[in-house]
Amino acid sequence: MNTPGPTVQATRTSLEIVEALVRLNGAGVTELASDLDLPKSTVHNHLNTLHDAEYVVKDDGAYDVGLRFLKLGEYSRSRLKLHDVARPEIDSLAEETGELVNLSVEEYGRGVYLYLAQGEQAVHLDTHAGMHVHLHCTALGKAILAHTPEERVEEILDTMGMPARTEHTITGRDAFFEELDAVRDRGYAYDRQERLDGLRCVAAPITTPDHGVAGAISISGPTSRMQGERFETEIPDLLRNAANVVELNMTYS
Amino acid sequence: MNTPGPTVQATRTSLEIVEALVRLNGAGVTELASDLDLPKSTVHNHLNTLHDAEYVVKDDGAYDVGLRFLKLGEYSRSRLKLHDVARPEIDSLAEETGELVNLSVEEYGRGVYLYLAQGEQAVHLDTHAGMHVHLHCTALGKAILAHTPEERVEEILDTMGMPARTEHTITGRDAFFEELDAVRDRGYAYDRQERLDGLRCVAAPITTPDHGVAGAISISGPTSRMQGERFETEIPDLLRNAANVVELNMTYS
DNA sequence: ACGCGCGTTCGCCACTCATGAACAAAGGTT
């Protein structure tokens, strides 16, 4: 997995600076330099370059990430057929259920949210497009991993670990693989407060015959509303139906 | 404006590679090398670095832009208060009018679309979030420039030029400044097939007392529907109302 | 089985970038 190989240090530094800008919500040269433990002048040179290339902006003294990244970001997701195809389905699910509906894929061993739609009474979470999550503690992740070759799953768990997010998070590897079996049998996955207390989710994988699992869609809501018949059959059915539609449109269009 | 200064070549090259990936819709090492006129090994080193940093992905042999940029892109726009505040207003305008509603700001002398919402009968254009447009040929651009210091407008026109997009595009500088005067008087701006044949737009600026113009919102539609009373007063009024709401929420929240 | 085209590896030298210190500019404090 780890291919050190010959790599361009300057590029790496520039990326770290951009990431630091996000982390610090915009920052000045000195702040960045101390945060990254780099000489001021180095940071300055990189910022100068990024500014010149119009990738960062100077907002009254402080540097911040520019909108050029918006173009790249939009491209990176519209590139995925799944996004374009699934989006309308996500929207109608949100309208039908009134809950929060998510679309995500796996990349580099983590879940990445591609798109979210909130229904009328949707919970307000920290989730946003582009956000990364561990796969083991989300319904989305389980749905995806249940249809991923076992060796790849092992590999992901090795590198990412299985940190406990709540007291309900599955942290044992055996238990997790049993859970994946159950997901495969059922056709959809549950998250019962495994990532956030008070939150329950249901997720269905999007699979295509030739390329395996492309991603997953999920519905998230408070435990109060996610229980009984609704949680056990109603929402799962809605999800599976939507997933089927997406799968068909993925292969035949 | 042009601050050459000491700049990091490697970073620039990496950015160019990413841009080329977008332009080519994903590509291999050789393809990129010939497109950018760089040695294969150089391109390879950069791709290796970007791949290692998880910014590009390898899709069965071809490299492409990864979802890490999605996070940066989302951040770059949610950073702008305007986006969060205006979004719901854009959505309701789209619902009310059934047309295409846009939100954009100025960056580096160009207009950047932040968000679009299409109503029931909205036209389908090439516009998408993150897209750049010339300011002189769009209603959005005029609305923004009308409230920008004249010297800055001159500067923008100098560097960006005023290319004709259609036969209706304003390409003369004097005519353009007169147009801006009219926009200021009216409180909103028009685009009468100046960017695309058959397309008309109305735009209202979003200004705040302390920071000047923050951006603009606009409604786009086919000439067939954008005429008469609707084009002259109905839509402008809707826009100005929405703009007012946004302006208030910008300053008091 | 062969050859072409691709991604990858290698090793070397020139050049670039990282560096710290010194300079300028801006803000806050007294």
Place this chain on the structure above:
DNA sequence: AACCTTTGTTCATGAGTGGCGAACGCGCGT
């Protein structure tokens, strides 16, 4: 208003690194 602090910017230099061409090996198509 003059001071001092803090920040952004410039500069010159040497170490190291990234750019480069050529050579390698792999996979695909014929």
